[in-house]
Amino acid sequence: MPPFMHSSKQHVPPIAIRPPPHLDFCVGHPGVPASRPRLVGTVEIRSPGKILSISHVTIALHRYESIHPPSAASLSSLKREYSIIVGQEVLVFQAPGGHADVVAMDLPFELPFSTSHLDNPPPSVSLANGMCETSYQLVAVLYPSKGSIIKFGMPVKIERFDLLSTWGMYNQPQTKAVDGSDHLITMEVALPKTCIGPGDPLIAYIKLCPNPDWSKSRKIRISKLQSILEEIITFKLEKGEEITRRRKILKDEFDLYDLKLPAAGFIRDISCVFPSQLRLKRSPSGLKMNLTDCSATPSLVGITTQAALFSVEYTITVKAILLRAKDISVTQAITVCPLDRSACLKAMSDIDDAVRQARISENRPKELPQSHIVTMVTNTPGKRILVE
Template identity: 35%
Template sequence: MSQFEVRLLGPPNEDIVRGFPGISASWPRLEGVVEIRTKDETVPLQIAMVNLALYRTDVIHPPSNKPGISGPRTDQSFRMGDEVRLFQVSAGRSYDEVMSMDLPFIIPLPTNRPLPPSISLGKSTVETKYQLFVSIVYGKQQQYHEGFPVRIKRYDTLSTFGAYKVPVVNTVPSLDHLVGFDYSLPISAYGPGDLIIAYIKIYPNIDWQKSKKVKLQRVTMQVIEVTTYNPDGEESVEKRRRLCKVAQQLDMKLPEKGYQTEMSVDFPSIDLREKDNLIPKQRQDIPVVGRNGFTTASKLYKIEYILVLKARFSHCKDIEIEQPITVSQFDHATCMSFMRSISEAVEYANSVDRNRVPAPRIRRDRPSRAILVG
């Protein structure tokens, strides 16, 4: 049993994750302090080295093609970036005797490689979680390791960004060219509870005599979640799940000027309440927004979303359109609330010395003497 207690804390009243992961200009980083305390004030600790490293674990547990049976579970864990040395004993010494240590740290989050947000869907069918591991070498080269969960969200798919406010406009003809299907979406990114609107026009090709016989029976719009599992050394498996659907039953002759309509549906949000109507305690490694599906990917999995528009006819080939959309972790109102904070974070990142880390504070074996070590 170790002779010390270890805590990992963020800045006062702040989360350990600073900046906005996914937005490199905001300087996304982990910032805080590792606190090491002796359990017995009469016995100093013999500390030789303290290191800190961020680890990520991806897990997939895909459903089997057979009902009620799950496929094999696959998980991967690896270090994100380099290990950071917070303390190193002076050359020629085996260890330093200390009563306590406060070791500040700043670890930039990677911006040039994948950093999927923390997520856990279903019964861990897809999961990504992070831990900061504190490693201590003490005494006669004894080692101590302890992991602390870190919840990471991403902010690069906010529906308020300009790239997602460009309308999607497209035209798709039926395979027999008797009918055209025009549709437009005002935006292309949505979050939980956001309204998805599609403007639709279905019209006959008047250059073809046969188009006068076409009847429009039904128009539907649905949102599909597509999860692709990539187990190591095995073939990829794709699973589709319908999240919501809206339909119009028409059974009408297609007018020469066409049929225009507006279809809308709310993107669903998961209800976390249990059978007793209580919301379970939030996991320390997964934020609440990580329990709802969103657009993301890692080496083991990929989650995508498509808006499926269908028109069913008689005397004409049916039309089915799959339009990719982006799903954010946050609803539109929340995305709006982030914009000012993101701008302030970018301004701060451009004005601060990113290489400056506060000095550690180490208390030696004499309680009355506090020494600052630069």
């Protein structure tokens, strides 16, 4: 959603929202409460050559979401938009007595993020040719003592640092076993790592065991092993209805040339590399790797996210193509991080520094920089002077 704009016909003073010098608006790391994530900056109001009578000024973080499901090409009614204030609107100026005649104002602000993991805002994303988007704006609102309110919006990017693939919680092995529909074979797949980013290897350990109670299981042969990485976008429509869009990000095949399944079982690990950019290429093993086109921004191959109007999830499916038995597959959920490993390691170092700084300042009084306000006051009858 575009920022609030002002018409030149209104002759209103310009309003700006600026971050601290040489810094971003976002301080700390959203998704990591120990780093005390927050948005800081200054609301600037300038009225050169004109006096502005102001009642109060507020600022808030607004979240905007939009979806346009692929099946809605001719059904615009399926397109939905959603907006909400994240946290609370903060009063940065209140005129004593109800109004103040102002020429210029610099009003510092701080908007903290929730310390609850469930209340953390989803990251800024734009996926699938704009089919689903989440964006944010800092919105300052100036309330004059008379006349219409004045709004100004500044886009900000919100990231989620609890999605980094280098967190230890993603190094817990995840195992799932499935019995074949014909009861002739059992397949077990273990993922040593459950979060990946661009360029990361995706490894799966596979175990195929024949059912010893069935003589037919002795004749089973393994033709191929497949690994399929799939993106699942769920669009949430009105009245609880949903539309799901599935897209294959990666497909890799391993030919076993009709290998006979041993009585003791078959064990094999397979790996493929999550694409750093989506184009046709070959895996390190020399096997053909089919990659679909990515419609996200060039730096965003994929990301796991949950928003009000949509969700983006990823699954890895390992499938065994068999002879003399029905094919069998195991599907498991994984988390996709938009950053590669080197960027994740750099972010982890920055998080450590931010957490240390947050602990040092934890017991200190939290004070914002002083506001600077230039007003007009009457000194002698018929004469006004500037006062800061």
